[in-house]
Amino acid sequence: MNWTDGTLKQQLGQMIVVRASGYLFDHQIRYPAWEPSNEKLRHWIETLNLGGVILLGGSAGELSLRTQQLQQWSKNPLLIAADIEEGVGQRFPGATWFPPPMALGEIAKKDLTQAKEYATQMGVIIAQEALAVGINWVLAPVVDVNNNPKNPVINIRSFSDDPKIVSELAVAFLEGAKTYPVLTSAKHFPGHGDTSNDSHIDLPVIPHEISRLEEIELVPFRATIGANVDSIMTAHLLIPAWDKDRPATLSKAILTGELRARLGFKGLIVTDALIMGGVANYASPEEVAVMAVEAGVDILLMPKDPEKTLEALVKAVETGRIPREQIEASLNRIYQAKQKVFKNSKTTFNNPLYCVGELSQKRAKETVKNILNSSLEKGNNITLKPKKRNLIVVDDLLTCTFLDRQTPGVTIPQQLGYDCQIAELNTLKFFLEDDCSTLLQVFIRASAFRGNAGLSEEVQKIYKKLLKNKIVKGLIIYGSPYAKDWFLTNTNLLKNQVPWVFSYGQMADSQKIACETLFNLSEVPDNWVDRFEN
Known part of the structure; x- marks a missing residue:
């Protein structure tokens, strides 16, 4: 069949690509303002002769089923798009x-x-x-x-x-x-x-x-x-x-x-x-x-x-x-x-x-690790004391896809005796009064609909105070090199010889490499935890 056959309306349908959820079921839809129900989506595909869909949400395994479902609804093959600038795993x-x-x-x-x-x-x-x-x-x-x-x-x-x-x-x-x-x-x-x-x-x-x-x-x-x-x-x-x-x-x-x-x-x-x-x-x-x-x-x-x-x-x-x-x-x-x-x-x-x-x-995993290692930056040596906390800062926990109980940013410091605390940008100020020896991990990058690159004036003041109080004994920044440059230029990070690591990635591989680099774990034996318990 010629995919441009049909009425004028059906032909024009080929020029439209709609947003849809990558999840299979309606109750999983995360952005209902933009993602139609399955009933409505199927109606659009079957009656409007749409040219394609753009997907977000769902695991990669689920997506393989979802894309088949969508193609089966359509009389003509669909273009199925995704913003996967950083790989399929960025979204799925x-x-x-x-x-x-x-x-x-x-x-x-x-x-x-x-x-x-x-x-x-x-x-x-x-x-x-x-x-x-x-x-x-x-x-x-x-x-x-x-x-x-x-x-x-x-x-x-x-x-x-x-x-x-x-x-x-x-x-x-x-x-x-x-x-x-x-x-x-x-x-x-x-x-x-x-x-x-x-x-x-x-x-x-x-x-x-x-x-x-x-x-x-x-x-x-x-x-x-x-x-x-x-x-x-x-x-x-x-x-x-x-x-x-x-x-x-x-x-x-x-x-x-x-x-x-x-x-x-x-x-x-x-x-x-x-x-x-x-x-x-x-x-x-x-x-x-x-x-x-x-x-x-x-x-x-x-x-x-x-x-x-x-x-x-x-x-x-x-x-x-x-x-x-x-x-x-x-x-x-x-x-x-x-x-x-x-x-x-x-x-x-x-x-x-x-x-x-x-x-x-x-091959894919090796390429990711090679890019992360080749682009990593670091400075100073780690020296940490008891009563330690791992303070992780993210934009929004509800939309955070790179962090859970088993990701290296949590587990590696935990094995070294760090208590994990997680803060969103709007709650970070409540962690200023503690006097714990702190590993600060900041996940920060530009994001659509936020309106800034992640370092508002209010947040800058909080980070400056954290560094001024000298409770931060180690810093890992994931994501934005511009944020890294700000920390190096506008805080007492360098003056106080605070060890730091910067990684462009935020995924588990990036966390593992960054934490191992900060703690110099690549050169220690299997019983490396013992080194930090004394």
């Missing part, structure tokens, strides 16, 4: 979770060739594991040049603040991903790295002249277009040098004029999520969708209501606001993309037991 536990891309950028400063090899391995493994669980559209790599340390949403998702390094590593990632029939996506065009506010909440402005955009922001996009990236995701940004009125996602001057005509991109143009404040506040949801297609978008990601969106699109085409030939061109690009994915029918429905066997293989 059980699969491989890599350190953030900026870890590779750190390695590239010392050895670009080695960093590129790691990036290629990442691309191969992510593509392999994605297909194993039924994901056929990898929404990666991020090619934003993060040259603003206060960026609250890109940050360590970027490879580097150097456009050359970003380009080299992104292309290497794409070369690896090409090993398997998955779609890739460079994001967020034309560059979200130099912003200090979050497009999930409002509309950032990039005030630079065109010459600066050419020298910095556009360099990695040119490189990935040259490497035949399958799709490019738009950014909800205002760029007055090109369009003073409309965000990039809604700008024909930017998407059709710059990306298509001048840069020569022939693949899919997909919006960033349309529920984000960067465009959601610009006009009604339906008008935003029409404006995006008008601008040159092929796929609308996460419109608020796909049924109302389709009605608005049908009207826009029937009235001539959007030319039919433009829709036909988009449908043809979608068709060609699906041909790449589905020409091998085995990529559509897989044996779940086979899928599980493809995840977290030895």
